[in-house]
Amino acid sequence: MHVTRDWAKGSSMQNIMLKRLHAAGILEADDRPLAIDLTPSHQGEVHSNAWYSSINALAAALFDRPYDLAVDAYVYKINAPGNRAQSVQVFDANKRSHTIRAKNVVVSASTLETPRLLLNSGIPGPAIGHFLTGHVSMIGIGTISRRQFSDRIGNLSILKFETEEDPYQIQILGPNQYWSYQQFEDRVPTDQLFVVFATFGRVQPRRENRVYVDPNDRDEFGVPWQQVQYSLSDRDRQTAKQVEEGIRRSARAMGVTLDESSLVLRPPGADMHEASTCRMGDDPNTSATNRHGQIHGVQGLFVADNSVLPSLTGAWAVISGTALVIRLADHIVRQSRQYFEM
Structure with missing residues (x-):
């Protein structure tokens, strides 16, 4: 970075x-x-993209191994039968539904969209969507x-x-x-x-600051919109x-x-730094995920965005969020190795 x-x-x-x-x-x-790269380009190394963005990781990952990327795919449901993540359901641009299977599902859709997806999927957890900060x-x-x-x-x-x-x-x-x-x-x-x-x-x-869904208010795909309660x-x-x-x-x-x-106080959300709606913690009553970002009680379902931060300091959370994603990726790799070594 x-x-x-x-x-x-x-x-x-x-x-x-x-x-x-x-x-x-x-x-x-x-x-x-x-987070800025001030290194000059030399001897075949390219350092022309100075300002850091997490989107750069998508390009860098291709140097490691190929992967599939679904563009214009709208994820609307996570399937987790028996409290084990199994697949996600998506709409394509023509509103046709598809199922994408996976051993692990990592949700990184933002502080407002991640709880919307989890709640609309019926994922259990009394703290999901709460503690919006x-x-x-x-x-x-x-x-x-x-x-x-x-x-x-x-x-x-x-x-x-x-x-x-x-x-x-x-x-x-x-x-x-x-x-x-x-x-x-x-x-x-x-x-x-x-x-x-x-x-x-x-x-x-505060618990009362939250994101929730209203079944009577739906988007163009028929999926309930999230609502925000904040003060x-x-x-x-x-x-x-x-x-x-x-x-x-x-x-x-x-x-x-x-x-x-x-000197006017900006309205809530104007800073675009929302966090904590799927916060980490040990108590499922006050947190949605454990310390690794896994949804409590649901194997293979993880959250990796600002929503997992337990709270905010006065600082921006972009680099903290990126660090948590890297940490989660390492955790999933370690878990996979242990599985194959068994």
Whole structure:
């Protein structure tokens, strides 16, 4: 995944802003780690796809061995007779049903779609769909004069890490929309540069926040849609206030003029970081899967996406989710070897 803190290395804006934050006592601010491949291509090695995506694993897997990939296939049911995963049923683009058999079924359909598929398949588990968790999220926007930095202004990519006292993180990005691109574009520099404060705070996992299905509301394939029940607790709203004050404090320290009208709590789901609807755990009453992502009591049925995370910190979960998938793959391989050695 090539996680590195070197993305903004050499940027005068990055260096100056970090020094200002540290001088103001915000010591948890640092170069933002990014999953990005900064290795140059050489001697037949290709490193042109810099930004990490889990979809890259599909291409890389072909170098290991061939596999079948069903495109435009809509999975609508998991068959697990006798509490043993056996197959999945899918519709093709013409709405014809097909059965795909497998020794193991790994569901990785997202925090909202995975419980929908499990519930519509009648998979047992009192915690499936419950404990839906997201972030309290706010986007602050401010401006700063370009004259405060050298001509080699570079990128701004700072992360204020969360702490026990501040249960949120702030991604401080700029200038303007160019934080994710090197400065190779021809454009007229403006005197006022935009700085973005993207914040994500912890939300308390609660059973009543959930995904469920309504048999009376069905999609074009006749499969019940998922419904969402979600609200913030008083504790979550207190975290939102801390997030707002954290943006103000960081902006003051950096000399950024903050647009107060931008400080609006985003609606639930706007951050697209949902998790925990099939969370891991030892107790089937409060978790849907065991520590390996296997649905409690159902052999060969696993979940491998953000829905298995027991809770969320203030951080994004993409890399954590990828690590869990790799861990699950290793577990299934070990189980298979033990089976054949018996």
